[in-house]
Amino acid sequence: MSVLPRVSNVTRESVAREFDDRGPDVCRNEIIRELEADNPELLDMATRCARDVGDFERTMTGFCFFYRVLTTAARLSLRSVADVPGPFRLSVLPHVTAATRAAIVDRIDALGSQEFTRVTLLEWERDNPELLLMAHNFAADQLDYLGVMQGFTLLFASLAAEPAQESGVRH
Numbered sequence: 001m002s003v004l005p006r007v008s009n010v011t012r013e014s015v016a017r018e019f020d021d022r023g024p025d026v027c028r029n030e031i032i033r034e035l036e037a038d039n040p041e042l043l044d045m046a047t048r049c050a051r052d053v054g055d056f057e058r059t060m061t062g063f064c065f066f067y068r069v070l071t072t073a074a075r076l077s078l079r080s081v082a083d084v085p086g087p088f089r090l091s092v093l094p095h096v097t098a099a100t101r102a103a104i105v106d107r108i109d110a111l112g113s114q115e116f117t118r119v120t121l122l123e124w125e126r127d128n129p130e131l132l133l134m135a136h137n138f139a140a141d142q143l144d145y146l147g148v149m150q151g152f153t154l155l156f157a158s159l160a161a162e163p164a165q166e167s168g169v170r171h
Contacts, residue, residue, distance in 0.1 A: 004093070004160050005073035007131040015069045024061045031064035041096040042067075042158060049151030053144040059151070062138040066152060067093075069134060070159070094162035104158050113150060120153040123160075131156075 019027045035043035046067075050059040074092035108116045124132045139148035 004070060004128065004156070005077045006128055007069050007073045007134070009130055011073045011076060012069055012130060012134050015065060015072055018068070019061075019065060025057075027068065028057070028061045028064045031068055032060075035064075035067065039093070039095055041098060041101050042155060045096075045101065045154055045158060046151065049147070049154060053142065053147035053151065055142065059142065059148060062135075062142075062148065063151060063155060065138070066131070066135060066155065069131065094159050096158045096162050100158060100162045104154065104161060107157075108154075116157075117146075117150050117153050120157045121149070124153070124156055128156075 032043065035046070046060065046063040050056050050063060053059050071092055078092060111119065121132065135149065135152040139145045139152070142148045
């Protein structure tokens with residue numbers, strides 16, 4: 001079971017309205033600044049994937065949308081649990097470290113990129129089907145469907161693996 005928040009269609013639609021109302025460029029640039037401050041390893045992975053698959057701005061917008069959907073779902077989850085009013089400014093998703101990134105790269109090397117993607121998609125389908133559907137729908141409109149989905153699975157697996165990596169360091 002993933003520690004990442006389960007995304008609902010209501011959350012996804014809310015973020016889509018935000019991107020429509022404010023504009024994808026504004027939202028993407030805001031999320032990139034947030035990632036620079038809170039999650040630079042994740043930003044670097046997303047940036048490299050977006051460059052690799054082409055149409056950088058559009059692909060990066062999709063990765064930023066993915067991140068915003070997850071942070072929004074996490075904030076909503078925290079609000080419902082803690083019943084705390086007002087906006088949150090703390091990082092609500094795991095901060096991906098260089099060690100976690102290296103562990104994911106090792107896992108990809110051991111499994112191969114196709115098997116890593118397949119295994120991650122199965123986990124994702126079980127734990128967060130709405131998020132998977134969002135990623136699939138975005139990737140389906142791209143020239144490199146597989147490359148975009150591999151980017152999404154890399155980001156998802158890195159965020160999901162970080163808490164386990166942290167607990168392994170503490171023990």
